Amino acid sequence: MDNIIIEFKNVHYQYPDGTKALKGINIKIPKGKKIVFLGPNGCGKSTTFLQMNGVLRPTEGDIYYKGQLVSNKKKPKKDLWKEVGFVFQDPEIQLFSANVYEEISFGPKNLGLSHEEIRERVEEAMKDTNVTDLQQKPVHYLSGGEKKRVSIADILAMDTEVILFDEPTTSLDPKHIEALMKILEELHEGGKTLIISTHDVNLAYGWGDYFYIMKEGAVLLEGDHQEVFKQKELLQKAHLEIPWILEIYQYLLDNNKTKVLQPPRNKEELLSYL
Ligand SMILES: Nc1ncnc2c1ncn2[C@@H]1O[C@H](COP(=O)(O)OP(=O)(O)OP(=O)(O)O)[C@@H](O)[C@H]1O
Structure with a gap:
């Protein structure tokens, strides 16, 4: 199908210590949609995202981006990060530059953009995430919520076609959750494919176009909000509330x-x- 931007075919993943984190995942992500992954701790949501942007490759099975095989062991696609941005659950893993401005400009610099374009992208991303006043501040002095917002700005400045948000509301106060939801809406209107993982069933229900419910490394249930949220027993199995x-x-x-x-x-x- 032309409109499928990411496809997993029977993807398995085993970490080097032997943990089988993914056990035969099949997913098809349509372009421009708002996709939600829900499921209990340790069910494999972050591992799925790490596969989607090429940080990890399947131990078995295949991943396609726009119909092109990107998980080929002999010839993996190395620059998938330019197309699939990833806002990590823990911003400490993502942030490493001296100050906020340098941090957000790092990605666009690596894309080889002009100084002017880098400045424009960084300023817009800082404005969207309300961190402009923090731009000269050392990253390690920021609060948890400020770090989270800078980690989101990092990825907005990359202007990737797909954006993965792993637990995007963690550490954010209600005002900044509302602001984040507004950013997500604008990104959606701009045609981006947005994929989030969350434990917040209430937030997910109102937002998502399509839902994947995961449990123990597998997809337990999938569909739109009407199909998924009527399956009370299966949701309970995944420890999710209605x-x-x-x-x-x-x-x-x-x-x-x-x-x-x-x-x-x-x-x-x-x-x-x-
Ligand atoms: N680097 C690693 N080495 C070994 N096992 C790992 C590693 N990272 C994750 N795992 C294991 O893989 C499984 C899936 O973890 P993952 O982080 O993908 O789950 P998750 O659904 O994102 O969980 P959470 O909701 O707690 O963030 C878990 O059993 C976890 O302990």
Whole structure:
């Protein structure tokens, strides 16, 4: 299919210590969509992301980017990072430059862009993530939430076609979570393919176009919000809660307090049913 940007075919991955982190993953990520990976600690979400941007390669199975095999052991695609950006769960792993400005300009410099273009990209990324005032500050003095925002700015400045966000809301306060969701919306409108992993079922439910629920290195369930969130037993198996919006909607239905048969997607829709 032309619109599939990333495809995994029977991907297995075993870490050098013998841990079997992925056990036959098959996924197809459509271009320009908002994709969510949900699942308990250790189910393989981060390992899946590391495969998607080429940091790790499968021990078995194949990965395709825009139809091109990128996991070929003899001829791996080395520059996948230019097309698939990765905001790490732990910003400490990602950040290494002396100050914030240098940190965010590192990626664009490696792309060989002009000074002017680097400056423009860095300034825009700093503005979007609200770190402009911190630009001369040493990275190691930043708070956890500030580090997280700089790690997001790093990847925005790369302007990659796909962006992976591993637990993007960790360490962010409510104001900055709201700002992040706005950035994600703008990126989506600009045609980017966005893939996030999260434990926050409520945030994911309102946001995602397509969901992969993982458990113990495998995909337990996949589909759009209507298909996935009605599978209560499978969600329980993955230790996931039902989004509170759906719980209240179910209560309204069961008690004849609404006649709308379409599950609401967000708080505003739910309120309009009352
Ligand atoms: N470098 C490593 N060496 C050995 N085992 C690892 C390594 N990194 C991860 N693992 C193991 O691989 C499995 C999958 O881990 P992964 O980090 O992909 O899970 P996750 O779904 O992202 O978890 P979380 O929600 O806690 O971030 C776990 O059992 C983990 O202990």
